Amino acid sequence: MARFDYLEPRSLDEALRMLADGGDNTRLVAGSTDFLVRWRTGVWRPDSVVCMQHVPGLDYISWNPDDGLSIGAMATVQDIEQNDDVRSRYPALTAGATAFAGVQVRNLATVAGNVCNASPAGDTLPALLAYNAQCRIVGTGSERWLPLDEVFVGPGRTALEPGEILTEIRLPAPAENTGGLYIKHSPRGAMDISAVGVASVVSLNADGTCASSRIAMGAVAPTPMRAYGAEGRLVGQTPDAANLAEAGRLAAQSCNPIADVRSGADYRREMVRVLTERTLTHAVATAGNPPTFDDIRRLAVQTAW
Secondary structure, eight states: OOEEEOOSSSHHHHHHHHHHHHOOEEESSSSSSHHHHHTTTSSOOEEEEEEEOOOOOOOEEEETTEEEEEEEETTTTTHHHOHHHHHHHHHHHHHHTTTTOOEEEEEEEEOOHHHHHHOEEEEEEEHHTTTTTTEEEETTTEEEEEEEEHHHHHHTSSSSSSSOOOOEEEOOOOOOEEEEEEEEEEOOOSOOOOEEEEEEEEOOTTSSSSSEEEEEESSSSSEEEHHHHHHHHHSSSSSOOHHHHHHHHHHHOOOOOOOBBOOOHHHHHHHHHHHHHHHHHHHHHHSSSSSOOOHHHHHHEEOOO
16 A cells, blocks of 8 residues: 555645645545545555545535525535435435445545545435536635536546535525435445436426426446436426336436446346336425435335346
8 A cells, every 4th residue: 555645734725735735646535435445455546645524614514495405525424314404305315325335434425525536326426416416616716616417527537627625515495396316226235336326306386297307317327417308308297107107218218337247237227217217206206295214214225126
C-alpha cells in the first residue's frame, strides 16, 4: 500500500487551499469507504489525501417548502435513512439509503461521496436523479449549481473540475399527490453491490391522471440514467396496469447494460422492465399517502423473483 500525506482541514476554504496546493494527485475523501478499498488494492495511489471529516457545518439535512430538501456534503447515508422529512416526502431516497451496504458503512459513507464516486451502481443515485437533484459545486473563488444528470460523465468520472468540492445536494419540494420507491436487485441482498436498481417518482393530477413521472436506473449503463421515453409515455395518461407495463418495456429498451460477474446483460434489461413496473405501481398507489418506513425497508431490496 502506497504511502501518502494525510491532511485534515478545519474549514471549507482550507480544504480548497489544500486541494489547490496538492495538485492533480490529491484526493478528497469524506467517509473514506470507497477510498480505502481502492487504496488497499492499489487502484488509487494519491500523493496526499484531504479528509473533510473535521470541516464544520456540512452535515446538515434541512427541508422547507420553498427550497425543498438540502443535504450537506458530510451528511451520512444513515442520516438520510433516519430523517423524518426524507421518509415522509422522499420515500425513494429513503429506500436507496436503506439498501445501501450495511449499517456500519451507512454510518460513515456520505451521500455526496456516493455522487462523487460516480459508480453506475450507487444505491442513492437513481432516487436523487428521480427527484431532480441539483449539486452545489464550490471552487476557489467560484460557485456553480449543476443538475445531477450532468454531473456523471462516465464510470467513476464526474464533471467536477480539479480543485472543486461538492458541498450540497438539493432536491426540489415534491408536488402534492406524489409517490415514489427505489428497488435494488442483487443476488445477496443489501450487503451486495446492486445488479440493477430502479427509482420511480410519480405525481398525479386531481383526476388521477399522471402529471409527471421520473424513472431513473442504476447498474444498466456507464452512468446512472433517466428513462425519458418511458417517463413521457405516462404523462397525461391514466396510470393503469397496461400503461405502467408499457413504461417498463420502454425503460428496458432505453438502457445499455453490460454482462459481468453479477448479472448478464439480458437479465439486467428484463429486471429493468420488472422493477420499473413495480416501482411505478407502488408510486401510484402511495401518491399523497407515503408508506411506512417498515414498508420501504421491506420493499427496497429484492433478491428473488
